[in-house]
Amino acid sequence: MSIKMQLDPVSTLPRAPQYVHIRDSLAARIETGELIASAKLPSERELSESFNTTRVAAREALLALETEGLIYRLDRRGWFVSPPRVVYNPRSTKSFMQYVTAQGRIPTTELISAEQIGASEWAAKHLGINVGDPVYSIWRRRFIDGRPVMVEHIRMNAESFPDFLEIPLNNSITEAMSKFYSVELTRVKMNLYPSSLSASQARHLLVSPGTSGLYICRSNHDQHGKITDVDQEYWLHDVLEISLEAHKEQSE
Amino acid sequence: MSIKMQLDPVSTLPRAPQYVHIRDSLAARIETGELIASAKLPSERELSESFNTTRVAAREALLALETEGLIYRLDRRGWFVSPPRVVYNPRSTKSFMQYVTAQGRIPTTELISAEQIGASEWAAKHLGINVGDPVYSIWRRRFIDGRPVMVEHIRMNAESFPDFLEIPLNNSITEAMSKFYSVELTRVKMNLYPSSLSASQARHLLVSPGTSGLYICRSNHDQHGKITDVDQEYWLHDVLEISLEAHKEQSE
DNA sequence: CAGTGGTCTAGACCACAAC
DNA sequence: TTGTGGTCTAGACCACTGG
Numbered sequence: 001m002s003i004k005m006q007l008d009p010v011s012t013l014p015r016a017p018q019y020v021h022i023r024d025s026l027a028a029r030i031e032t033g034e035l036i037a038s039a040k041l042p043s044e045r046e047l048s049e050s051f052n053t054t055r056v057a058a059r060e061a062l063l064a065l066e067t068e069g070l071i072y073r074l075d076r077r078g079w080f081v082s083p084p085r086v087v088y089n090p091r092s093t094k095s096f097m098q099y100v101t102a103q104g105r106i107p108t109t110e111l112i113s114a115e116q117i118g119a120s121e122w123a124a125k126h127l128g129i130n131v132g133d134p135v136y137s138i139w140r141r142r143f144i145d146g147r148p149v150m151v152e153h154i155r156m157n158a159e160s161f162p163d164f165l166e167i168p169l170n171n172s173i174t175e176a177m178s179k180f181y182s183v184e185l186t187r188v189k190m191n192l193y194p195s196s197l198s199a200s201q202a203r204h205l206l207v208s209p210g211t212s213g214l215y216i217c218r219s220n221h222d223q224h225g226k227i228t229d230v231d232q233e234y235w236l237h238d239v240l241e242i243s244l245e246a247h248k249e250q251s252e
Numbered sequence: 253m254s255i256k257m258q259l260d261p262v263s264t265l266p267r268a269p270q271y272v273h274i275r276d277s278l279a280a281r282i283e284t285g286e287l288i289a290s291a292k293l294p295s296e297r298e299l300s301e302s303f304n305t306t307r308v309a310a311r312e313a314l315l316a317l318e319t320e321g322l323i324y325r326l327d328r329r330g331w332f333v334s335p336p337r338v339v340y341n342p343r344s345t346k347s348f349m350q351y352v353t354a355q356g357r358i359p360t361t362e363l364i365s366a367e368q369i370g371a372s373e374w375a376a377k378h379l380g381i382n383v384g385d386p387v388y389s390i391w392r393r394r395f396i397d398g399r400p401v402m403v404e405h406i407r408m409n410a411e412s413f414p415d416f417l418e419i420p421l422n423n424s425i426t427e428a429m430s431k432f433y434s435v436e437l438t439r440v441k442m443n444l445y446p447s448s449l450s451a452s453q454a455r456h457l458l459v460s461p462g463t464s465g466l467y468i469c470r471s472n473h474d475q476h477g478k479i480t481d482v483d484q485e486y487w488l489h490d491v492l493e494i495s496l497e498a499h500k501e502q503s504e
Numbered sequence: 505c506a507g508t509g510g511t512c513t514a515g516a517c518c519a520c521a522a523c
Numbered sequence: 524t525t526g527t528g529g530t531c532t533a534g535a536c537c538a539c540t541g542g
Contacts, residue, residue: 015518017530043508054532059509064462067448076509076539085445091498186500193337193493194446194466196319208510210316212464212489214446237464241445244496246343248438267537269511295527306513311528328520328528460529 022051022061030070030081037083038145041071044079067212069238075208085241086144090190090218095172096142105144111169112139112151112204116158123155126219126230134158138169141204149239151204156229173229174220183228187221194237201234212237274303274313282322282333290397293323293331319464321490327460337493338396342442342470347424348394357396363421364391364403364456368410375407378471378482386410388417390425393456401491403456408481425481426472435480439473446489453486464489 029035042050047058062079065071072082086103100107118132127135138154154173156164160181167176177183192215199209216233281287294302299310314331317323324334338355352359370384379387390406406425408416412433419428429435444467451461468485 067464091501093500189497191495194489195321212319237446243443245441248345249343
């Protein structure tokens with residue numbers, strides 16, 4: 001037996017990158033519950049020191065976990081463990097407030113701005129009205145357990161809902177439509193895809209510009225088939241799980 | 253008026269990061285059509301030189317565009333302009349082959365592996381059978397215009413589809429069920445959320461491990477309400493746009 | 505003001521793809 | 524063999540958060 005240590009054959013295989021070790025270590029600490037939901041992770045500098053490497057490698061590990069949806073980042077504030085996803089079912093009549101509460105989480109809604117303007121080309125097309133027709137343009141921010149998770153931009157046909165802006169807009173708009181205008185939402189059309197958050201949206205959500213998100217565009221229809229409102233939602237990418245059940249149809 | 257030049261007030265505002273310029277420049281070249289779909293971008297080194305900066309900054313710009321879905325990356329092969337998203341409607345009876353073709357794109361399916369095994373706990377639960385019951389486990393890879401965009405893992409109740417593995421599995425499984433077993437898919441249950449691709453999935457899709465993706469889990473049901481198969485799909489994040497129309501129900 | 509992430513410099517070596 | 528992205532070193536300064 002030679003004194004010189006034999007190289008382990010395994011070491012001739014492609015070595016797992018350094019950042020993978022950091023990722024795995026953190027992932028394990030999350031899985032075992034050592035780091036619980038919303039807990040703050042060690043700083044990038046601490047991590048790089050304790051793993052005897054540089055901030056770049058630590059950062060890569062954190063970014064990988066972020067992409068997976070295991071952790072999230074508050075801009076210049078640090079890294080935190082992601083809470084479980086909230087399940088959203090477009091077919092359910094439950095409002096945001098209702099389905100979040102039903103899952104044991106605490107929803108909040110905050111009005112950012114609300115005004116009446118003339119319909120843009122985009123809004124007119126989606127609301128089935130003419131450019132320049134009066135629409136309400138409403139921006140809101142929604143929270144789950146105190147974390148801002150979504151900003152939304154709602155456009156409503158103003159002529160269908162006179163004086164709507166007098167109503168408190170940090171409550172359910174669906175309920176307001178029902179209670180004050182006898183308008184019931186019976187059908188929803190949605191388009192959605194992963195994208196990234198603009199600088200403005202990111203600011204509202206306390207994250208860095210360019211953070212990945214989930215874009216959802218919803219058109220709501222009332223019992224007469226009329227479009228009531230169009231809602232663009234910009235979610236953080238780790239917050240939602242979409243769940244839906246569909247009956248097959250020949251329709252496109 | 254002092255001789256000393258006044259600072260332009262604008263310059264006291266936070267300066268846009270360097271990588272934003274590179275991002276914007278590339279985004280503009282994509283928008284104007286100078287760089288068309290699937291075109292290869294300049295290499296990271298070329299970009300960093302032409303913008304008189306380092307690879308890190310160039311890379312950040314490219315990663316930002318990747319998150320937006322404007323460009324994609326083939327592992328160690330370079331960066332390319334993303335083609336438009338394909339619209340997928342879960343309610344439509346169209347198969348992958350059909351809806352991709354209908355949008356002027358060319359779909360391909362490749363069988364990776366197919367075997368009969370005993371149901372895992374996960375498979376048993378989702379198929380409504382017992383652990384160890386015979387199931388087909390099928391892995392496939394799907395392409396659009398030659399680009400690998402999704403890997404899927406299908407589990408079927410083997411007892412419902414005797415000798416299914418004898419059928420060519422690079423064609424539509426839905427059609428095979430209909431043609432040979434008189435089983436029609438009438439209902440689908442889906443769960444989906446953004447996530448990241450595992451090393452194995454990434455290899456199949458020619459991308460780097462940890463690339464962000466879109467996870468879709470589908471349970472298909474036949475005309476009798478029986479579960480026919482469960483399908484886990486791992487899409488690249490920039491490929492799909494989900495489009496759906498739902499009638500509201502009191503059901504959860 | 506101290507601490508955090510955000511951005512950047514100026515390099516380096518590696519694994520792999522394509523020729 | 525050459526060129527690409529993938530990973531990494533060892534620093535630096537900046538913008539902003541929070542006490």
